[in-house]
Amino acid sequence: xxxxxxxxxxxxxxxxxxxxxxxxxxxxxxxxxxxxxxxxxxxxxxxxxxxxxxxxxxxxxxxxxxxxxxxxxxxxxxxxxxxxxxxxxxxxxxxxxxxxxxxxxxxxxxxxx
Amino acid sequence: xxxxxxxxxxxxxxxxxxxxxxxxxxxxxxxxxxxxxxxxxxxxxxxxxxxxxxxxxxxxxxxxxxxxxxxxxxxxxxxxxxxxxxxxxxxxxxxxxxxxxxxxxxxxxx
Numbered sequence: 001x002x003x004x005x006x007x008x009x010x011x012x013x014x015x016x017x018x019x020x021x022x023x024x025x026x027x028x029x030x031x032x033x034x035x036x037x038x039x040x041x042x043x044x045x046x047x048x049x050x051x052x053x054x055x056x057x058x059x060x061x062x063x064x065x066x067x068x069x070x071x072x073x074x075x076x077x078x079x080x081x082x083x084x085x086x087x088x089x090x091x092x093x094x095x096x097x098x099x100x101x102x103x104x105x106x107x108x109x110x111x112x113x
Numbered sequence: 114x115x116x117x118x119x120x121x122x123x124x125x126x127x128x129x130x131x132x133x134x135x136x137x138x139x140x141x142x143x144x145x146x147x148x149x150x151x152x153x154x155x156x157x158x159x160x161x162x163x164x165x166x167x168x169x170x171x172x173x174x175x176x177x178x179x180x181x182x183x184x185x186x187x188x189x190x191x192x193x194x195x196x197x198x199x200x201x202x203x204x205x206x207x208x209x210x211x212x213x214x215x216x217x218x219x220x221x222x223x
Contacts, residue, residue, distance in 0.1 A: 043213040098209055104156030
């Protein structure tokens with residue numbers, strides 16, 4: 001069984017540019033989560049999809065962040081325009097059902113210059 | 114405010130030695146507690162899960178304890194190996210939400 005895959009593994013962009021992160025969950029996992037870890041802080045929840053629907057987006061920092069999961073398969077997280085404080089590692093996780101253990105991807109390390 | 118505090122922040126031990134990592138939490142309501150291992154450049158991987166009624170659970174050389182009354186958990190690593198070098202993250206699950214600690218960075222030296 002392939003794990004959760006994230007692309008790219010690293011991204012370096014300038015302030016004001018746009019970046020799109022992608023997450024492919026484990027096949028058959030309806031639940032997909034986005035998390036973020038900024039330097040020196042703990043990992044924090046961003047949002048949760050159940051299939052293609054946003055179940056909880058209470059952790060999204062502001063409207064510069066847009067997450068989509070069209071078709072209920074892979075998900076994208078777009079940051080537009082990127083700001084310096086958006087730098088960090090963005091993790092995606094998936095689970096078959098809510099409440100079951102979440103499997104994490106290796107993250108995308110985003111650096112805003 | 115729901116918080117998970119871990120100590121120490123970092124730890125260096127010699128290969129073959131034991132160590133214990135601590136986790137204190139102020140999370141309510143409590144569903145369960147997980148310890149994750151995160152290798153550098155990789156995502157967190159679950160080591161153990163503790164429910165409210167469990168006091169101790171082992172997974173190989175890893176033993177986790179939970180005291181739900183004092184809201185404390187520990188992760189004990191026995192006979193450490195070089196491959197144990199990683200960050201160990203305590204995560205408390207509350208109503209389906211994962212609340213993470215900052216982690217303890219463990220370095221095992223030969």
